[in-house]
Amino acid sequence: MRGKVAALLVAGSLAVGAGGTYAGMSLFSDDGQTQSLLEKATENGKNLNAGASVSEEEFEKIEKTYKLISEQYVEDVDKQQLLDGAIQGMVNTLDDPYSVYMDPNTAKQFNDTLESSFEGIGAEVTMMDGYVTIVAPFEDSPAEKAGLKPHDQIVSIDGKSTKGLDLYEAVLKIRGKKGTTVKLEVKRAGVSNTLQVDVKRDKIPIETVYSEVIEDDGKKVGHLKITSFSENTADDFAKQLKALEKKDIDGLVIDVRGNPGGFLQSVEKIAQHFITKDDPIVQIESRAGEKQRFFSDQTSKKDYPIVALIDGGSASASEILAAALKEAGGYDVVGEKSFGKGTVQQAVEMDDGSSIKLTMFKWLTPDGNWIHKKGVKPTIKVEQPDFYRANPITIEKPLKFDMTGEQVKNVQTMLKGLGFNPGRDDGYFDEKTETAVRAFQNANDLKASGNVDEETATMMQTKLLEKIDSGKNDQQLKAAIEVLFGK
Incomplete structure (x- = not known):
């Protein structure tokens, strides 16, 4: 099927970078004589944008509420904010993370969708279960290097809760200039405590x-x-x-x-x-x-x-x-x-520069x-080796002998993946774990204390990422090649 392009979105998520919405998609409609579903959706969008109105009777309750608040509320109110809030409220009642409203100012910041590069952390995000959620970090991006993973839920940004923020507000807080750092508190499935992940923003080239x-x-x-x-x-x-x-x-x-x-x-x-x-x-x-x-x-x-x-x-x-x-x-x-x-979304631009992205198909x-x-x-x-799923290590105080917890378990997973077998991966820092840490430190010209301080944790994560990036341990790719030739 060929022909006209309808402005329909399928991704419903945002790239966390200066380029704004990176994942907008278009679908082709057919070139037949009858209107396709997509052409109908596009025509509906044009009608909305052209100001097709609904009878005043149907909006009488909304109009009364608007007048009541704007004229009699105890303090002066911004009338534009009231209108934006009403629209936002209608969209929010859909309980659909992919249907969103952007006021003119926010829409302007997200209208440039296809830059050759952008500045940010390099991750696609969406809203799931009320949380800003990582869809996927881009390859070789700061987000990937910092250890962010699909389905990670961002609980706070630079120490401030994301509760109540919509997706666009959150993205504006996460993205930023190259060289600056954003501190994310992340909730990850299977991990009881939240993770602290510092991501240094960078320029993200769009080579796909x-x-x-x-x-x-x-x-x-x-x-x-x-x-x-x-x-x-x-x-x-x-x-x-x-x-x-x-x-x-x-x-x-x-x-x-x-x-x-x-x-x-x-x-x-x-x-x-x-x-x-x-x-x-x-x-x-x-x-x-x-x-x-x-x-x-x-x-x-x-x-x-x-x-x-x-x-x-x-x-x-x-x-x-x-x-x-x-x-x-x-x-x-x-x-x-x-x-x-x-699901499939259509973006409808309003005359004032605002925009509604609505799930239609x-x-x-x-x-x-x-x-x-x-x-x-x-x-x-086919799953990747355990060390592919190792969580970032946040060091508030050095990890050492006789300590327990998920951080210790992450250290053990990393050590094993790097070839320094601690003998266990249950989160108890025993003598074998200490010996493995010391061996890793000696191999990387670090002070061989046997304790995991911030410098040691950073080196572990760097070496692990290098090992993953090398592709030599990519079990999924190896399996795919075996399947190709019936092995």
Whole structure:
């Protein structure tokens, strides 16, 4: 299906950086004579923006309340704030983290959506269960290096509670100039105490496609990693795919781990390389149950095997691609269950510069499944080693012999991952743990006290991140390559 572009959003989340909303997506409508669901939504948005009104009788209660407060409240009130508050209240009653209202000032700060780079911590966030929640940190970003992970809930920003803040207010507090630091208090599933995470802001380049050829037992494996779906991602993907094919690859791994989403037209273009015209890439369903399906033009599949890689940070557009590859393409999906975001939003701009982003549709997989809050399940589940999930260490006082707790447990997990086996990982700092700490300190030219002070904790986290970044211990990628060739 081709033709006009409707301004519909699928991600419903924000990039924490100066670029503002990075994850806006557009969907293609068909070029037939009848109006598509998406064209209808766009037309509705135009009507709203043009000032289509509802009868005064229907808004009599609201009007009376507005006059009562503006004219008789004990103190003077800002009338614009009353109007904004009324709109915000209506949106809030939907209890939908992806439907949001931005007043003119906030909308202006988020209207530049596709810069080549931005300044911030480099993480996609959304609202879940009343908390600002990490969807995924960008690859090699300050957020990733600081240890933030998908589903982390931000409880406070620079010591101030996030309670009562909407998503946009929180993002404005988190983002900031390169070189400055934001202090985040994070609630993480499976951890009883909150974590203190300091993130040094930096310039975040928007480069979204990375490719390499991996040699495996005489086979050439193309590895294409997509970190987000920006406006140019599909073109970059096509160029790098073509370059890999010229190198006569024997198989391809499409990696969307940690990818929080982006423009859907990018997903549609990418999926067309691998999905034939026999099955839809994605389906869009309206509140009335009407469905519209989007197809590829391809008549045949690639002549090499393909595997997709996903994890808990794969959201929105990433899930659309993974589901299409799994259900319409019949390809294996390796990794862990994805994030679970299955709704579609439209952004409607008002005459005064304010904006409402409203959930208007569900998106469904090729087989008609709705993955919202469920995620896409891999055909082959593979988890990374334990040290990939190690939590940041916050040092208020040195950790030492005979101490217990989750911080000690994190230290033990890190030590084991770095090759300094403490002999246990239950959170008790015994003599073997002390010996392992001392060995790590000696190996890294630190004072060999056997205690974990701030310098030792920082070095552990740095070395662990280096080990993860090297890719040598990427069990999911290794499994994907094995699946390619039926090992």
